Structure formats: structure tokens, C-alpha cells
Amino acid sequence: MSDAAPASQSAPQPEPQYATVEQQAEAASFGMWVFLATEVLFFGGMLLAYTWLRANHPDGVAEAGRHTTVVIGSVNTLVLLTSSFTMAWAVHAAEHGRQKALTRLLSATALLGLLFLGLKGYEYHGEWTEHLVPGLNFHQDGPHARTIELFYFLYFLLTGLHGIHVTIGIVLIALLAVRARRGAFSARYYTPVEVTGLYWHFVDIVWIFLYPLIYLVGRSGP
């Protein structure tokens, strides 16, 4: 939504197609909501594939779920939820024109995002050594080997695409932090912070769905 960026930073002017800055801000945040609707369906297609797999091979999916590293998954959930908190706080700070707090909170959000990716990478490394990467080094025995392979195929696809979203979010938030430090935002103009915040919360919510589907299904029940 870079179209919403103003030409001049001190006195916000709308882009030529808009009548007012307010109209431009409304368009930017509405545009992000529409984009998130696209994203919901994007992840929805994969979740349907997951549902199909689990409905047809419940035991295999449960066994595959027990191969996952629940500690890292849980810590990562905590990390990402905390980052959503700092992001929401950052938007609040921007709303009240608190520049210093805004810069710090945005930086904290980006760092938490990086921590998430680091932990995820460590987890991937573990899965590689356990021969759980389909297509590259998958090797499992037992009656459910094929289902475990499909589970991990979807696991890498879902978490990989989620990871790409996290990466994009980190880059956007880091750029915002730099701009905030230079005083680009004020109580009158902070649309990019708000819109990026929406995106970041969405990335967080996707994880809220992935966490139980990946880490908890094999560990529930008797």
C-alpha cells in the first residue's frame, strides 16, 4: 500500500487522486483489509488439503504430529503473540504522536519477528537431521510413512509460506522504524504504521491456526 505514502512528510498532502488525507488513509486501510481477505483464501486452500489428509488418515497425521518439536512451536507462539502486542502498542504510540516509543516498539516487533524466524530455522534444522524433509531427504519407516511424508509436505509448505509472510513483515516494520526515527509520522499521519500493523496481526492469526493443527493434534486425546 505504498500508494498511501505522502509526498511531503512534514505537512501531509494527499496523492493527486484523493481529495483529502483522511480519504487516502481510509482507502489504504480498506485496501489492506481486502488484501487480507485474499490471504485468508490463500491459506484456506492449504488448510483444506490438510483437512483432507487428516480426515482420510487420522492415525498417520497424529503420529506425524508427534514428530514435531512442541517446545519450539509453543515458544514461537509466545514470541509471535508478544510481537503482536508490541505492534498494537506501536500503533497506539503513533496515534498519540510519541515518536521515541514508536521507534522502540517497532524495533522490538521486528526483533521478535527475527527471533521467531531463528527458532523456526533451528526447528527446520532438527527436521532435516531426522530425515523429515519430503522430496529432499525424507526417510521414515512404519505403516504411516506415506502419510507422515504428506503431513510434512504440507507442514513445510504452510510454515514456509507463513515464514515468507513473517519475513516481509519484518522488512516492512524495520523500514517503518527507520522512518519513525526520522520523525516521518505524527498523530495526524501514521497510516503506514496502522496498515502494516493490520498485516502483522494477520500473520500472527495464521500462526494461531497453524500451531494447534501442527503441534497439538498428535498429542491430544488418550
Add this chain to the structure above:
Amino acid sequence: MTTATVTGKPEEPVVATKNYLTEGGVTLRSWLLTRDHKRIAILYTLSITFFFFVGGAAATLIRLNLVTPPGIFTPDIYNRLFTLHGVIMVWFFLIPSIPNTMGNFLIPLMIGAKDLAFPRLNLLSWYLYVGAGFLALFAILIGGVDTGWTFYTPFSSLYSNGYVVLALAAVLAVGFSSILTGLNFIVTTHRMRAPGMTWYRLPVFVWSNYATSVIMVLATPVLAITLILVAAERLLKVGIFDPALGGDPLLFQHLFWFYSHPAVYIMILPGFGVISEIVPCFARKPLFGYKFVVWSSIAISVIGFFVWAHHMFVAGISLYAGLVFSLLSYVIAVPSAIKVFNWTATLHKGWISFDAPMLYALGFIGLFTIGGLTGLFVANLAFDVHVTDTYFVVAHFHYIMVGGMVSAYFGGLHYWWPKVTGRLYPEWWARIAALLIFFGFNLTFFPQFILGYLGMERRYYSYPPEFQAWNIFSSAGASVLAVGYALPFFYLGWSLFRGKRAGANPWAATGLEWQTPSPPPTHNFDRTPTVTRPPYQYRPEPEPQDV
């Protein structure tokens, strides 16, 4: 030039010297980096015209091959030809056809805005389209794809020897282009309307593109993920669609048609919008039942998401699923029929003139009705078992896509040509082309209903000799159709330089786009217009509106 004189009279040609074609420079750079929705619309028009002729060339070769069994091409080449035809025509012509050309050009003009909400995104969408187009052409030139445009697994993921992954990447990219366009249109329609332009004062063309955009935004991402899954399955030999790998090909079909059936409505709803503009103008009457037309567009875009499995009646879905999807497919015929009835009622007791846009619109109503009614045939479970994968289905969807959408595209092209270029096209030639297209189309595709009913399967390079007579009719019709489609290329090109100056409003039409000079200035209106009345006030004759 102080004019922006607003006039409803066609006799006063207003030559705007400062317009979007001259302002901002005429260099290639100024076009390739433009953010003006009108220039981007022109870029789109040029590119989709190119792809229309690529897809059309493939269709010509297909019809040539089918004149005599067993034809002139090897089966393998024939497979690549119909895949090329399908992929190019669906994703590189039909889906972007009306939204990205006329929608891009007209939506801001019609709602009284200066541009779309996100001009840079709009330009990015065109670059994605062109990049994807070149990728698709590259895949074709180095050997092609033989899967059909539907990429059915496990053939596409395991057995096909074509450049499937390249083609998938091209379709994925063009899908993102489509998502960005849809997003832009939705936000623009919500947030950029001029003062007084309430939802119920919006032209139906805007409503139709809005409904289309909803489908683009919500269905296309599912196609994206489906294609990613197929590509991963093909590259890594792991996947959830191939039964040999533990997967399920039906899952692919569900995901694919969850996009591709709504996509059928992406390919027809904008056409409804064009017809709803042309018919009132050339019948000189307000559109009959405006709200019904509007809400039937929305109904189609919603119900369109719940009919996909009617493509899978013989694929092994349960009988109950078949019954439900058959019923829902009947239901979606209702809003389509409402539109046809409303256009007909608009014509009733109108002052009809048969200019070229109206000829296309009338052709559309007839051909779309045939396409829609045969849609009810194939929505019927028992009948569909008989005609699945036959030429009956081919004829049915060509009546919608070509008889419907392409007619609407040409109708709209002629109707708004004076606005876009500032010149009038030669009316006599245009009428000849419209008639040629109508007769050529029927001669091409009506025999295919009969062929399909008699049992001729689609996608085969050859056929039993008893089908030859109908195939000759069809190929003869295709030649007429080709002439009809080629003609506008010449006379519209001629009119760019020699056509009479059009003036702001040559059709004496209502609608904000006609209240600004032709071609319009870069920011469309000198002053943001204020809207005070509903659209299509053709009776009594429109007064010049305050701009």
C-alpha cells in the same frame, strides 16, 4: 483551451487539446511509467489484443485440423494447440478483457474520481500480466504444454512431458495481476465516489465490475495455492493429488474448480455491465429494474462460489453432492435470467437504433440466452452424464464466453471508442463486422451442440467419419468469424487517424464519463462533479449535467 464545455449534443465536436494522450509527454517512457488509469487501460488493450490473436491463431489451427479426420497434426501437437488456446484465451484474454481495459478506463470516470485508489498497484498489475504473458509464450515456444487449460492431476504432475511448471508459474503470476486489479476496483468503488454518487446511482457497469472484483479477490488465491501444490508435486515427486503418492486427484478438482467456476463469472459479469450501459442508451429508455440487475450481479458472484462441483458429476463425487450441486447450478440461472428479462423489458417500447454497439448487445442477449439455457442442460445430472466431455459442453461455454463476453467486449469497444480516442469509427464497416461475427459465431458453434449430443468427444485430434459434415460447417463458420474479428482491427486503426472528431458525447448518453471531453483530461474532470440523479435518465432527454 478553457472548454471542458459540457454538452449533450453530438453536433458540437469539442477538441480537447490537453488530454490524457498528450499531457505528461508522448514518450515510451511516459507510457511505461504512467500511473494514469486511462493510459494503463490502453497498455492493457494493446497487450490483450496481441494475446487474443495468439489464442485465435491456435483456434484457427484447431478448426483446420478438424476439417478432415484424422487431421493434419500429430495428436501430440494437437494437444498442445488446444492447451495453448485455452490457457491464453482464459487467463490472458477473457479474464482481463473487460475489467482491465474498459473497467480501468471507465470506473474512475463513471464515479467521478480522478484515478483509481492505487495507481502504482494498477501499473504493477499490468507488468505482472505482461511478464506472465511472456512466460507463457516462452513455455509455448520451447515446446508447449499438453495438459489442457485445466491442468488435471495426476497427468499434469506426473505424466505430462510438456513445460507444465513454466505454464503454472505464468498462470500464478497473471492471477496476482488479477487480484491486484480486483482489490483496486473494490477500494475505488467504496472510497472514491464523487459527492452525490450513492451506491444506487452507480452505473451497472461499475456494479458488475465490483461483483467481478469480489470473485477475483476471493477465488484467485485458491487457484494460486492449487498451482503451487501441483508444481511442488511435479518437482519434488511428493504430493497430495497423485494417488500413486498417496494423494487424491479429486482434491485437485475441488480446489481447481473452486476458482475456475467463479472465474467463469469473472468472464461474463463485466459483459453484463457493458450490455446494461449500451441497451438503455440505444433504446433511449432507463434500464428496467435497475436494482434487480444490480443485485443479480451480486447474487451471481456469491452463488458462483457454491456450484463448482458440477464440473465433477462423473468424477466420482457422491450422489448427494451431485444432487446439491445440480440444484445450486439451477439456482444461479435465476439471476442470469433476471438480467436477460430486464434488458428485454428495457427494449420494450424503446426508440431503438441499430448502431454497431447495439448490434453487439442484441447479439449478446441472444447468444448468452442460448449459452445460459444449455447451461441448464448440463446442470442436469442425468443429461450431463451423457454429454460430459463432449462438444456439447464446448459449444455451451463458447456461447457464454465468445458469443457473450467477446460480443460484449466488441460492443463496449465501439461504444466507448469515441470517448477513448476522441474519434468516431466508420459505422457501416462496424455494422458489417458485428453481423459477420454473429453469423460466423453461430455457424461455428451451433453444429458443436449437435456433434456433442451425437457423442463427439472434445480434445481428440480425430473423429469418426460420420461427424465430418458438421465439422466442416463449424470450420467454415470459424473462417467467417475470423474475418469478423479481423475487420475492426483495420477500420478502428483507420479511424484513429481519419475518423471524424467525436465530441464529448456522440451518443447523447447519460453517465459521467460522457460529461467530460473526449479524450478526457489526465485527471478526468476539471472540477469534481456532483451527482444529483440516478443513472440512465434517457426519458426525457438528458439535460447537460452540472460538472
